[in-house]
Amino acid sequence: MSKIQKILAYIPARSGSKRIPGKNTRKFCGKPLIAYAIEQALSVSFIDRVLVDTDSPKIAKLAKQFGADVPFLRPEHLASDSSNVIDSIFYMLDKLKKEERYVPTHIMILQATSPLRERKDIEDCWKMMESTNATTVLTVCPTHPKLYHLGPHNDIQLVNGSEKHSNNTQTWEPAYLLNGCLVYIVDLKALYKEKCIITKKTKAVVCPKWRSVDLDTIEEWVMAEIFYKNRKFISEKIEKIEKESRKKI
Secondary structure, three states, X not given: OOOOOOEEEEEEOOOOOOOOOOOOOOEEOOEEHHHHHXXXXXXXXXXXXEEEEOOOHHHHHHHHHOOOEOOOOOOHHHXXXXXXXXXHHHHHHHHHHHHHOOOOOEEEEOOOOOOOOOHHHHHHHHHHHHHOOOOEEEEEEEEOOOOEEEOOOOOEEEOOOOOOOXXXXXXOOOEEEEOOOOOEEEEHHHHHHHOOOOOOOEEEEEOOHHHOOOOOOHXXXXXXXXXXXXXXXXXXXXXXXXXXXXXXX
């Protein structure tokens, strides 16, 4: 990419969470949850602007205190449980263009519910965007390669292979999950053309499974706080075991 890029960091923060009330403003390890995404975005030099998109005056005020831009509130019809985030994105982009003549080249979506995200995750995604033909770069984490669904009577159904295949997971193709939207970067031309965040030319950066917790439930919140408080120990322990394993090979 030779031309100057203008990257908008977009942090959606709708109010009205049912499973964890007040999730975005709730204290996570001593700090409001939304603060983590804002501070991560502000720490990256190539991001042009950090914007929080919310329908809540309370969230907006808090976001501004931590340095984010909140130029307007999301309208009510885009803030329900059934609302699609891409509709909010197009609304936001159109409003910025009309009212401020602000047109980014890329949008970087950072969910507030991923406090274990690190600056390196953001940087690695942008490096891949710059060095490849990708129009979307996102983060994934490893998962078990066999995927099951449950039928109406709890009948187990393997949906991506055969039970006759070996149970040794190393003989299966590696599998990955979108990891709670740690990072999405989308080229705006492709976004407008395809009307989809995961575009035809989508590439992925693999992130550690333990940092891929998405705070949708109370259980995930509790686990994430334990991981966050012990993140240095966990990283060092994993690195140590990996080094020991390589020496034995």
